[in-house]
Amino acid sequence: MSPMTLSEKTATRTYGLLASRVSETLGSVLRTGQPPRPEERELLSNGESLLEQFIVGSRLVEGDKFRKDELAPRPDAIKAFRHALFTLQVLQRVGADEKVTTTLREIRKALAEIRQAHSMDQIDQERAVSVASFFTALASLLCDDLARTKLEDGAPQRSTNSVTPGGTTSRVF
Amino acid sequence: MELPQEFFDSYVGDCIGRCRAVEERSAAIASSEFPSANPRKFAQLIGRIAGTLARELEKSHPRYAGDPSNVLNIIRFIDDFVQELGADLRYAEGAVTAKLPWSLTRPLEDLIARYLPMRKVMLRPQWKHNYSIIIDDLGRLYRDELRNLIAQHELSRVFADFPEGFHIVSFPSIERKNALLHCDLAHEIGHLVAELFLESEKADYLIDFRERIVQQTREESRDKPLPPLWEQQEIIDRLDRAALIRRRGLEELISDIFAVRALGPAALLALLGIAAGQSPDLTPDEKSAFYPPWRTRLRFALQALEDGGLRPPKPPDSKFPFMADIQRELNNALTRLREIVDVESDRRSIDEDWLVRLAYESISATMPGVRGFLDREYGPRFPSPDSLFDQAYRLVPRLWDGVPPNELGEGSDTRPAALESILNAAWFYRVTFLKDPVAQAAGAVRPDLRVLNRLTLKAAELAYIQGRYREWVEAAKK
Numbered sequence: 045m046s047p048m049t050l051s052e053k054t055a056t057r058t059y060g061l062l063a064s065r066v067s068e069t070l071g072s073v074l075r076t077g078q079p080p081r082p083e084e085r086e087l088l089s090n091g092e093s094l095l096e097q098f099i100v101g102s103r104l105v106e107g108d109k110f111r112k113d114e115l116a117p118r119p120d121a122i123k124a125f126r127h128a129l130f131t132l133q134v135l136q137r138v139g140a141d142e143k144v145t146t147t148l149r150e151i152r153k154a155l156a157e158i159r160q161a162h163s164m165d166q167i168d169q170e171r172a173v174s175v176a177s178f179f180t181a182l183a184s185l186l187c188d189d190l191a192r193t194k195l196e197d198g199a200p201q202r203s204t205n206s207v208t209p210g211g212t213t214s215r216v217f
Numbered sequence: 218m219e220l221p222q223e224f225f226d227s228y229v230g231d232c233i234g235r236c237r238a239v240e241e242r243s244a245a246i247a248s249s250e251f252p253s254a255n256p257r258k259f260a261q262l263i264g265r266i267a268g269t270l271a272r273e274l275e276k277s278h279p280r281y282a283g284d285p286s287n288v289l290n291i292i293r294f295i296d297d298f299v300q301e302l303g304a305d306l307r308y309a310e311g312a313v314t315a316k317l318p319w320s321l322t323r324p325l326e327d328l329i330a331r332y333l334p335m336r337k338v339m340l341r342p343q344w345k346h347n348y349s350i351i352i353d354d355l356g357r358l359y360r361d362e363l364r365n366l367i368a369q370h371e372l373s374r375v376f377a378d379f380p381e382g383f384h385i386v387s388f389p390s391i392e393r394k395n396a397l398l399h400c401d402l403a404h405e406i407g408h409l410v411a412e413l414f415l416e417s418e419k420a421d422y423l424i425d426f427r428e429r430i431v432q433q434t435r436e437e438s439r440d441k442p443l444p445p446l447w448e449q450q451e452i453i454d455r456l457d458r459a460a461l462i463r464r465r466g467l468e469e470l471i472s473d474i475f476a477v478r479a480l481g482p483a484a485l486l487a488l489l490g491i492a493a494g495q496s497p498d499l500t501p502d503e504k505s506a507f508y509p510p511w512r513t514r515l516r517f518a519l520q521a522l523e524d525g526g527l528r529p530p531k532p533p534d535s536k537f538p539f540m541a542d543i544q545r546e547l548n549n550a551l552t553r554l555r556e557i558v559d560v561e562s563d564r565r566s567i568d569e570d571w572l573v574r575l576a577y578e579s580i581s582a583t584m585p586g587v588r589g590f591l592d593r594e595y596g597p598r599f600p601s602p603d604s605l606f607d608q609a610y611r612l613v614p615r616l617w618d619g620v621p622p623n624e625l626g627e628g629s630d631t632r633p634a635a636l637e638s639i640l641n642a643a644w645f646y647r648v649t650f651l652k653d654p655v656a657q658a659a660g661a662v663r664p665d666l667r668v669l670n671r672l673t674l675k676a677a678e679l680a681y682i683q684g685r686y687r688e689w690v691e692a693a694k695k
Contacts, residue, residue, distance in 0.1 A: 050351060053301065054358045061294045061365045068280070068287040075283070083368075090365065104423060105452050107431065117423050119460040126453055138446070183290045190297050 052123070053193065059094060059127065060186035066091035067179035070158065070172055079161045088159040091179065094124075095152040101125025102145040131182040151178055219285040225292075229278045232296045236271035239303045240264045246306060249313045252322040255339040255383070256312035259355070262379045263302050263309070266359055269375055270295055273366050298362055305355075308385050311341040318393050320678035324636045325402060327681070331598055332479070333409055336382040340402075342390035348491075350405040351385045352412050352468075384409065396673035397647060397666075400487035400640050403480045407472030414471055414590050415464065422579045423460060429575055430455045455572060462576035465507035470580070471587055473514050474521040478591060478599045481527045481606075482547060483640040485518050486648065489554065497557070500566040501573055510563035517584075519554055524588070526602045533607055537614040539649065544610075546649040600637050608638030609645055612676075616646045619664050621672045623679035633680040633687070643673040 069084045080088060101121035103110070110116055128148060132138040138147050154171045161167045220228065243264030247257050274295060281288045317340055329338055343349070356379050363372055386405045392398050434451050435442070443451065476484035497512040499505040522528065529547040532540040567577045612622035612634055622642045624631045634642075651666055664672060 051353045051358065053297075054353070054362060057294045057298055058362050058365065061291060061362065064287045064290040064294065065365055068284050068291070071284050071287065087365070104427060105449055105456065107427060110424075116420055118420055119423065119457075119464060122423075122453060122457045122460060126457070129449070129453070133446075144449070180286055180290075183287065183294075187290050187293050190293075194297075 053190070055120075055123075056186050056189055059124070060183045060190070062087075062090055062094055063179040063183035063186065066155075067176045067183065070176035070179070073158065073167070074169060074172055074176075077164055079163055079167065080159060085159050088155060092152055092155055092159070095128075095148055095155065097121055097124045098128035099145055099148045099152065102128070102148055106143060106145055108145065127182060127186065130185055131178060134185065135178065135181050137178070151175055219289055222281070225281055225285075225289065226278075228296075229274055229292060232292060232299065233271050233274050235296070235299050235303065236267045236274065239267035239299060239306065240271075242303070242306055243267065243309075246309050249310075250315075251312055252314045252317055252319045253326060253339075255337050255380070256309045256341075258379055259312075259339060259383070260306065260309040262356070262359070262376070263306055265375045266363065267299060267302055269363065269367060269371065270299055295366070302359075308339065308341050311343070312339055316342050316390070316393070318388075318396065318399060318674060320674040321396065321399060324677045324681045328403075328479075328636055329406055332406065332595055333382070336384060336409055337380040338406070339383070339385050341385060341387055342393060343387040344390050346389040346391065347387075348389065348401045348405050349387045350408045352408050354382050354384065356381060356383045394670050394674060396640070396670045396677070397483075397643050398487055398490055400476075400480055400483045400644070401491060403476035403484050404472045404488065406479075407475030408468060410475045410591070410595070411468045411471035413594075414587060415467060417590070418583070418586070422463065422583075423456070426456055426459045426575060426579070427452065430459065430572075433571065459572050459576050462501055462507050462573055463579050466501060466509045466577060466580045467583060467587070469509050469514055470517050470584070471591075473518040474587065475591060475595070477518050477521040477527070478525050478595070480637050481525075481600070481602070481609075481641055482522065482529065482551075483637070483644045485515075485522055485554070486550070486644045488518055489515065498563045498566045500569055501576075502570065510566055512558055512560065512563035513567070515554060516558035516563075519551070519558055522551070525599070527605070530602070530606055532610040535611070535614070537617070539617075540610060540613075543613060543645050543649045546652075547645060550648055600635065605635075605637055605641060608634055609641035612638060612642035613645050613649075616642060616664060616669060616672060617650070619668070619672070621676035621679055623676035624683060631683075633683040634676070636677055636680065639673060639676045639680060643669055 065087055069080065069087055073080055073084070096115070097120075100115055100117050101123075102125050104117040104121060105125060125144075129138075129144060132144060132147060138144055151174075154168070154175050158167050158172055158175070219225075243260045247260040247264070249256075251257055274292065277288055277291055277295075322340055325340065326338065329336060356376060360372065360376060363375065367375075386402060388399065388402065430452055434448060434455065438448075442448075473484075473488060476488070480487075492511040492515060495511055497515075498510050499508070501507050501509050528551065529544045532544050568574050608625060611625055615622045622634060622639050624633055626632055646664075646669060647666065650663065651669070
């Protein structure tokens, strides 16, 4: 595993914080029996945007065609999709022959329905639990990534035999 | 794994303590003496963020009992952020006046403002012997992290008076007074230009990469096809790697080309100063952190010099007896460099790995677009070759006499020299008169390398002050 760059670390924390907050919000909606408040809707909307990034990466890898009016894939989408795929694998939510894009679109659709709900009757509780568990698992995986980086940083170093190039937190010559 | 409540309480207490420590340390650092306003603003921003995070930790703590998994994750992400902020304070701590080539700080800021007016750069030393830049806008990175934690109005308060487009450029500490090597800073600024190009280009190459990677992956496993999920994993890894190789290649090549167009031969010679100590043909893979081979970089840089009309022309008429020698020695150096890059061993290193080859084919196809982008966006701001060489040639006699090469003209009819001309004059002097490495360190009658560097730094400072003074006089006349 190559060392995380500064922007990768930031992205890991940013995605992780967002995923945790989305899951916490969904849990709160289910516990209190109240549909999301305006500030919570904004947070859930950010969660949908994150899922959209995953979907772009997933479509690229699966060879889907992009229309001209669509968000074109960026290299970052590949990394983002990797996080989503690991999460689905951990949750055993994707079968060997299943398209990951389909699964991610279902999660995004369920999250959008919760965000738009004005009463609890409009929320499928089982699906809400399922979406929350996706975001909790995603946040936990990202947390593990950060922990691994910290362990790498803290591992004892030998004063000789240092042939590995330094971390690419920035661009050097 | 969730924590028992008492352990969790203790952990949150530690995190809040870290926030307070970062706040205090940032306040202490902000009171240091800096050569520009940027380091102080940076230290103060970190202090404000740490204070905000402490309050968020206090607010998150009571929610643990209701949702331990998510709240613990939130606290851990915040804690990691605080620890990162604490480490980032080292950038401001190192940027104090005494540790910088302070003569160069303000002229460099002016140079950056000419090409990238919306960017701010903070210069700082690092103990590693390398130049580097944090390409990301640090303010934006911090802001993105906070966005999911605090309300917009609070975010605006934290970032009030902090500039957008904030970057940190590092130089090797032991080279603080090496003005000639600091021409490599132009390459670091070039990374910001490279980033603008990469953000602006269409990512159609990714779709092409994907097709080629799927084809190759299926070809490799024709006898025993991979299960779809495994195949997908393989495609992700290879696509990510190819995109990274391409990106890293373009970043370095664009930065080199920009540096050469902005500083002329001085940038190329300073680049060579770093390249000379490293193997020229390393494959751009994980082991070399995906850097393009040096020979490839020098080939593109030399080409940029020639394309930009920056080969040394005939020098101006002068009483100085060695003008023709300067031109001859510079052209000799460029000819020797041409001989190095005419060898094609770097291309073989690239062709060894099909994924590297794929990335570099895309780089080659992109380079005309890069040149067009640089001409279109920065062409009028690059120094004109005629003016650059005329000034640089005329400044060399001052160095010969041990005088800082800060101005042109005589008597009361003088004008400050451009920074680019000063730096080139220094390199012209070195290439012509300091070829013997022993003499470079000995200190004879004429300036040796050590004195040359000091004269160059002083000239940059004097020219900057003189330029500002003239602006002030002109403004006062109006």
